[in-house]
Amino acid sequence: MGIAQDVHFTQFYLSPLTTNPALTGHTPADWRFTANHRNQWNIIGKPYSTTSLGFEQNFYLYNEKFSGGLLYLHDQSGIVDLKYDKIMLSGAYHKRYGKHQFHLGFQPGMVFKSINLNGSSLPEQYDRNTGGYNSNLASSEPLLNENITFFDFNAGFNYTLKLKKLKTELGYSMFHLNKPNESFYGQENVLPVRNVLTIGAEWNMTEKLILYPHFLHMNQRKASEMLMGLNLMLLLEQNKAKATGAYVGVIIRNGLQRNTDAAIAIVGLKFKHLEVGFNYDFNISDLKYATQSRGAYEISIVYTGASSILNKTAVPCDRF
Secondary structure (H helix, E strand, O other): OOOOOOOOOOOHHHOHHHHOHHHOOOOOOOEEEEEEEEEEOHHHOOOEEEEEEEEEEEEEEOOEEEEEEEEEEEEEEOOOOEEEEEEEEEEEEEEEEOOEEEEEEEEEEEEEEEOOOOOOOOHHHEEOOOOEEOOOOOOOOOOOOOEEEEEEEEEEEEEEEEOOOEEEEEEEEEEOOOOOEOOOOOOOOEOOOEEEEEEEEEEEOOOOEEEEEEEEEEEEOOEEEEEEEEEEEEEOOOOOOOOOEEEEEEEEEEEOOEEEEEEEEEEEEEOOOEEEEEEEEEEOOOOHHHHOOEEEEEEEEEEEOOOOOOOOOOOOOOOO
Protein backbone atom coordinates (compact mmCIF):
# COMPACT_ATOMS: atom_id res chain seq x y z
CA MET A 1 0.00 0.00 0.00
CA GLY A 2 1.33 3.45 -0.87
CA ILE A 3 0.60 6.81 0.71
CA ALA A 4 0.24 9.79 -1.60
CA GLN A 5 -1.45 13.15 -1.81
CA ASP A 6 -4.51 14.08 -3.89
CA VAL A 7 -4.18 15.54 -7.35
CA HIS A 8 -3.62 19.27 -7.37
CA PHE A 9 -3.07 22.27 -9.64
CA THR A 10 -0.38 24.93 -9.33
CA GLN A 11 -2.77 27.63 -10.56
CA PHE A 12 -5.27 26.73 -7.85
CA TYR A 13 -6.74 30.25 -7.99
CA LEU A 14 -7.97 29.44 -11.54
CA SER A 15 -9.50 26.12 -10.44
CA PRO A 16 -12.10 27.08 -7.83
CA LEU A 17 -14.08 23.82 -7.70
CA THR A 18 -11.00 21.70 -6.98
CA THR A 19 -9.71 24.18 -4.36
CA ASN A 20 -12.73 24.95 -2.17
CA PRO A 21 -16.46 24.16 -2.60
CA ALA A 22 -17.23 27.57 -1.07
CA LEU A 23 -15.75 29.20 -4.20
CA THR A 24 -18.61 27.80 -6.28
CA GLY A 25 -20.14 30.83 -7.99
CA HIS A 26 -17.76 33.25 -6.27
CA THR A 27 -17.77 35.58 -9.27
CA PRO A 28 -19.79 38.67 -10.23
CA ALA A 29 -20.74 36.93 -13.48
CA ASP A 30 -23.93 34.89 -13.84
CA TRP A 31 -21.93 31.77 -14.77
CA ARG A 32 -18.36 30.55 -15.11
CA PHE A 33 -16.62 27.74 -17.01
CA THR A 34 -13.16 26.49 -16.02
CA ALA A 35 -10.76 24.04 -17.66
CA ASN A 36 -7.39 22.94 -16.29
CA HIS A 37 -4.80 20.50 -17.59
CA ARG A 38 -1.54 19.43 -15.91
CA ASN A 39 1.19 17.18 -17.34
CA GLN A 40 3.98 16.14 -14.97
CA TRP A 41 7.32 14.27 -15.23
CA ASN A 42 7.06 13.50 -18.93
CA ILE A 43 10.86 13.05 -19.16
CA ILE A 44 11.13 10.09 -16.76
CA GLY A 45 8.45 7.85 -18.27
CA LYS A 46 4.73 7.89 -18.81
CA PRO A 47 3.59 11.28 -17.45
CA TYR A 48 1.13 12.00 -14.70
CA SER A 49 -1.78 13.75 -16.37
CA THR A 50 -4.68 15.59 -14.72
CA THR A 51 -7.62 17.35 -16.40
CA SER A 52 -10.61 19.08 -14.82
CA LEU A 53 -13.72 20.74 -16.25
CA GLY A 54 -16.08 22.83 -14.15
CA PHE A 55 -19.23 24.88 -14.59
CA GLU A 56 -20.94 27.17 -12.09
CA GLN A 57 -24.24 29.07 -12.20
CA ASN A 58 -25.42 31.79 -9.81
CA PHE A 59 -29.08 32.27 -8.92
CA TYR A 60 -31.00 34.37 -6.44
CA LEU A 61 -33.81 33.34 -4.11
CA TYR A 62 -35.52 35.96 -1.94
CA ASN A 63 -32.57 38.29 -2.56
CA GLU A 64 -30.15 35.65 -1.29
CA LYS A 65 -27.30 34.46 -3.52
CA PHE A 66 -26.86 30.72 -4.12
CA SER A 67 -24.65 28.87 -6.59
CA GLY A 68 -24.68 25.45 -8.19
CA GLY A 69 -21.94 23.72 -10.12
CA LEU A 70 -20.64 20.52 -11.66
CA LEU A 71 -17.04 19.28 -11.61
CA TYR A 72 -15.45 16.52 -13.68
CA LEU A 73 -11.86 15.49 -12.95
CA HIS A 74 -9.73 12.84 -14.66
CA ASP A 75 -6.30 11.77 -13.46
CA GLN A 76 -3.98 9.15 -14.91
CA SER A 77 -0.86 8.16 -12.98
CA GLY A 78 2.25 6.65 -14.49
CA ILE A 79 2.98 3.26 -16.03
CA VAL A 80 0.58 1.27 -13.80
CA ASP A 81 -2.30 3.01 -15.59
CA LEU A 82 -4.04 4.08 -12.38
CA LYS A 83 -7.06 6.15 -13.43
CA TYR A 84 -9.17 8.39 -11.26
CA ASP A 85 -12.46 9.89 -12.48
CA LYS A 86 -14.54 12.15 -10.28
CA ILE A 87 -17.98 13.68 -10.87
CA MET A 88 -19.02 16.12 -8.16
CA LEU A 89 -22.02 18.37 -7.62
CA SER A 90 -21.09 21.65 -5.97
CA GLY A 91 -23.23 24.19 -4.15
CA ALA A 92 -22.57 27.35 -2.16
CA TYR A 93 -24.34 30.12 -0.26
CA HIS A 94 -22.98 33.67 -0.26
CA LYS A 95 -23.84 36.40 2.23
CA ARG A 96 -22.63 39.99 2.18
CA TYR A 97 -22.45 42.39 5.13
CA GLY A 98 -21.05 45.67 3.87
CA LYS A 99 -17.36 45.13 3.10
CA HIS A 100 -17.50 41.55 4.33
CA GLN A 101 -18.70 38.52 2.40
CA PHE A 102 -19.03 34.95 3.67
CA HIS A 103 -19.21 31.82 1.54
CA LEU A 104 -20.18 28.30 2.59
CA GLY A 105 -20.03 25.36 0.18
CA PHE A 106 -20.61 21.61 -0.06
CA GLN A 107 -19.57 19.09 -2.69
CA PRO A 108 -21.01 15.55 -2.87
CA GLY A 109 -20.18 13.19 -5.70
CA MET A 110 -18.92 9.85 -6.98
CA VAL A 111 -15.38 8.65 -7.62
CA PHE A 112 -14.46 5.92 -10.10
CA LYS A 113 -10.97 4.38 -9.81
CA SER A 114 -9.39 1.72 -11.99
CA ILE A 115 -6.00 0.08 -12.33
CA ASN A 116 -4.48 -2.03 -15.09
CA LEU A 117 -1.33 -3.99 -14.20
CA ASN A 118 -0.93 -5.40 -17.71
CA GLY A 119 2.41 -4.25 -19.03
CA SER A 120 3.76 -3.34 -15.59
CA SER A 121 6.69 -5.17 -14.02
CA LEU A 122 6.54 -6.47 -10.44
CA PRO A 123 9.43 -7.97 -8.42
CA GLU A 124 8.25 -11.58 -8.96
CA GLN A 125 8.36 -11.02 -12.72
CA TYR A 126 12.12 -10.64 -12.89
CA ASP A 127 13.40 -13.28 -15.34
CA ARG A 128 16.83 -14.54 -14.29
CA ASN A 129 17.27 -16.24 -17.65
CA THR A 130 17.09 -13.00 -19.59
CA GLY A 131 18.20 -10.58 -16.91
CA GLY A 132 15.08 -8.46 -17.40
CA TYR A 133 11.40 -8.24 -16.47
CA ASN A 134 8.77 -10.42 -18.12
CA SER A 135 5.17 -9.30 -17.65
CA ASN A 136 3.95 -12.76 -18.69
CA LEU A 137 5.35 -14.34 -15.52
CA ALA A 138 2.94 -14.94 -12.64
CA SER A 139 2.70 -12.38 -9.85
CA SER A 140 1.57 -12.80 -6.24
CA GLU A 141 -0.10 -9.37 -6.27
CA PRO A 142 -3.50 -10.12 -4.62
CA LEU A 143 -5.55 -7.68 -6.71
CA LEU A 144 -9.26 -8.43 -6.33
CA ASN A 145 -10.89 -5.57 -8.19
CA GLU A 146 -9.63 -3.54 -11.10
CA ASN A 147 -12.51 -1.04 -10.74
CA ILE A 148 -13.95 0.53 -7.59
CA THR A 149 -16.60 3.20 -7.01
CA PHE A 150 -17.27 5.20 -3.88
CA PHE A 151 -19.14 8.26 -2.60
CA ASP A 152 -17.09 11.32 -1.64
CA PHE A 153 -18.00 14.51 0.24
CA ASN A 154 -16.16 17.84 0.56
CA ALA A 155 -16.98 21.11 2.33
CA GLY A 156 -15.43 24.54 2.69
CA PHE A 157 -15.66 28.10 3.98
CA ASN A 158 -14.35 31.34 2.46
CA TYR A 159 -14.21 34.93 3.70
CA THR A 160 -13.81 38.03 1.50
CA LEU A 161 -12.96 41.56 2.64
CA LYS A 162 -13.27 44.23 -0.03
CA LEU A 163 -11.80 47.68 0.54
CA LYS A 164 -11.24 50.55 -1.86
CA LYS A 165 -8.00 49.34 -3.47
CA LEU A 166 -7.57 45.99 -1.76
CA LYS A 167 -9.53 42.74 -1.73
CA THR A 168 -8.42 39.87 0.51
CA GLU A 169 -9.53 36.23 0.63
CA LEU A 170 -9.21 33.58 3.33
CA GLY A 171 -10.44 30.04 2.69
CA TYR A 172 -10.45 26.68 4.42
CA SER A 173 -11.75 23.45 2.92
CA MET A 174 -11.84 19.76 3.83
CA PHE A 175 -11.94 16.96 1.27
CA HIS A 176 -13.05 13.32 1.85
CA LEU A 177 -14.95 14.17 5.03
CA ASN A 178 -16.72 10.80 4.85
CA LYS A 179 -13.33 8.99 4.71
CA PRO A 180 -14.27 6.53 1.93
CA ASN A 181 -12.59 3.16 1.46
CA GLU A 182 -10.51 3.14 -1.76
CA SER A 183 -8.90 -0.31 -1.58
CA PHE A 184 -8.55 -2.53 -4.65
CA TYR A 185 -7.77 -5.49 -2.37
CA GLY A 186 -11.03 -5.89 -0.47
CA GLN A 187 -9.37 -4.52 2.68
CA GLU A 188 -9.87 -1.27 4.54
CA ASN A 189 -7.81 1.58 3.12
CA VAL A 190 -9.50 4.78 4.27
CA LEU A 191 -8.91 7.90 2.20
CA PRO A 192 -7.84 10.46 4.82
CA VAL A 193 -9.20 14.00 5.05
CA ARG A 194 -7.26 16.58 3.06
CA ASN A 195 -7.15 20.03 4.68
CA VAL A 196 -6.60 23.07 2.46
CA LEU A 197 -5.86 26.63 3.62
CA THR A 198 -5.73 29.45 1.06
CA ILE A 199 -4.93 33.15 1.38
CA GLY A 200 -5.08 35.61 -1.49
CA ALA A 201 -5.34 39.29 -2.27
CA GLU A 202 -5.88 41.73 -5.11
CA TRP A 203 -4.09 45.05 -4.61
CA ASN A 204 -4.56 47.91 -7.09
CA MET A 205 -1.10 49.43 -6.73
CA THR A 206 -1.61 52.05 -9.46
CA GLU A 207 -4.10 52.69 -12.24
CA LYS A 208 -2.13 50.27 -14.44
CA LEU A 209 -0.66 47.68 -12.04
CA ILE A 210 -2.44 45.04 -9.92
CA LEU A 211 -0.59 42.70 -7.56
CA TYR A 212 -2.04 39.25 -6.75
CA PRO A 213 -0.22 37.48 -3.88
CA HIS A 214 -1.44 33.95 -3.13
CA PHE A 215 -0.71 31.21 -0.62
CA LEU A 216 -1.87 27.60 -0.28
CA HIS A 217 -1.09 24.96 2.30
CA MET A 218 -2.61 21.50 2.31
CA ASN A 219 -1.92 18.33 4.22
CA GLN A 220 -3.22 14.79 3.95
CA ARG A 221 -1.97 12.26 6.46
CA LYS A 222 1.84 12.65 6.31
CA ALA A 223 1.90 14.45 2.96
CA SER A 224 1.99 18.23 2.86
CA GLU A 225 2.43 20.94 0.27
CA MET A 226 2.84 24.71 0.40
CA LEU A 227 2.64 27.19 -2.48
CA MET A 228 3.72 30.81 -2.08
CA GLY A 229 3.81 33.32 -4.92
CA LEU A 230 2.47 36.40 -6.62
CA ASN A 231 1.34 37.62 -10.01
CA LEU A 232 1.79 41.14 -11.34
CA MET A 233 -0.77 42.29 -13.92
CA LEU A 234 -0.39 45.21 -16.30
CA LEU A 235 -3.68 46.69 -17.51
CA LEU A 236 -3.49 47.20 -21.25
CA GLU A 237 -4.59 49.99 -23.54
CA GLN A 238 -7.07 49.21 -26.30
CA ASN A 239 -5.51 46.70 -28.71
CA LYS A 240 -6.41 44.48 -31.67
CA ALA A 241 -6.47 41.34 -29.52
CA LYS A 242 -8.92 43.05 -27.14
CA ALA A 243 -6.86 41.89 -24.17
CA THR A 244 -7.47 43.89 -21.01
CA GLY A 245 -4.47 42.69 -19.00
CA ALA A 246 -1.24 40.66 -19.14
CA TYR A 247 0.57 39.19 -16.14
CA VAL A 248 3.68 37.35 -15.07
CA GLY A 249 4.27 35.56 -11.79
CA VAL A 250 6.38 33.20 -9.76
CA ILE A 251 5.51 30.50 -7.20
CA ILE A 252 7.69 28.43 -4.90
CA ARG A 253 6.46 24.94 -3.93
CA ASN A 254 7.76 23.20 -0.83
CA GLY A 255 6.56 21.34 2.23
CA LEU A 256 6.93 21.78 5.97
CA GLN A 257 8.83 18.50 6.26
CA ARG A 258 10.86 18.57 3.03
CA ASN A 259 13.06 20.87 0.95
CA THR A 260 11.84 23.16 -1.82
CA ASP A 261 10.40 21.10 -4.65
CA ALA A 262 9.92 23.52 -7.56
CA ALA A 263 10.27 27.06 -8.79
CA ILE A 264 7.34 27.93 -11.03
CA ALA A 265 7.06 30.59 -13.75
CA ILE A 266 3.62 31.92 -14.73
CA VAL A 267 2.32 33.98 -17.66
CA GLY A 268 -1.26 34.92 -18.45
CA LEU A 269 -3.63 37.04 -20.51
CA LYS A 270 -6.97 38.44 -19.47
CA PHE A 271 -9.85 39.54 -21.67
CA LYS A 272 -13.32 40.86 -20.86
CA HIS A 273 -14.79 37.40 -20.32
CA LEU A 274 -11.75 35.14 -20.72
CA GLU A 275 -8.57 34.44 -18.76
CA VAL A 276 -5.79 32.09 -19.87
CA GLY A 277 -2.90 31.16 -17.59
CA PHE A 278 0.15 28.99 -18.25
CA ASN A 279 2.83 27.83 -15.84
CA TYR A 280 5.93 25.65 -15.96
CA ASP A 281 7.36 23.92 -12.89
CA PHE A 282 11.17 23.76 -12.78
CA ASN A 283 12.16 20.89 -10.51
CA ILE A 284 14.86 21.99 -8.01
CA SER A 285 14.68 19.10 -5.52
CA ASP A 286 17.05 16.11 -5.59
CA LEU A 287 14.83 14.65 -8.29
CA LYS A 288 16.24 17.26 -10.68
CA TYR A 289 19.11 14.91 -11.56
CA ALA A 290 16.61 12.45 -13.05
CA THR A 291 14.25 15.05 -14.53
CA GLN A 292 16.95 17.46 -15.77
CA SER A 293 15.02 20.10 -13.78
CA ARG A 294 11.94 19.57 -15.95
CA GLY A 295 8.81 19.24 -13.83
CA ALA A 296 5.34 19.97 -15.16
CA TYR A 297 3.40 22.30 -17.36
CA GLU A 298 -0.12 23.47 -16.73
CA ILE A 299 -2.69 25.48 -18.68
CA SER A 300 -5.83 27.00 -17.19
CA ILE A 301 -8.80 28.60 -18.95
CA VAL A 302 -11.59 30.54 -17.25
CA TYR A 303 -14.55 31.90 -19.21
CA THR A 304 -17.27 33.94 -17.53
CA GLY A 305 -20.65 35.12 -18.79
CA ALA A 306 -22.09 38.57 -18.36
CA SER A 307 -23.59 39.77 -15.09
CA SER A 308 -27.32 40.49 -14.80
CA ILE A 309 -26.80 42.43 -11.56
CA LEU A 310 -26.95 46.15 -12.20
CA ASN A 311 -24.23 48.29 -10.66
CA LYS A 312 -25.39 51.19 -8.54
CA THR A 313 -24.13 54.52 -9.81
CA ALA A 314 -24.29 57.75 -7.85
CA VAL A 315 -25.22 60.76 -10.02
CA PRO A 316 -24.41 64.19 -8.52
CA CYS A 317 -27.33 66.61 -8.39
CA ASP A 318 -27.27 70.35 -7.67
CA ARG A 319 -29.25 71.60 -4.70
CA PHE A 320 -31.79 74.39 -5.04
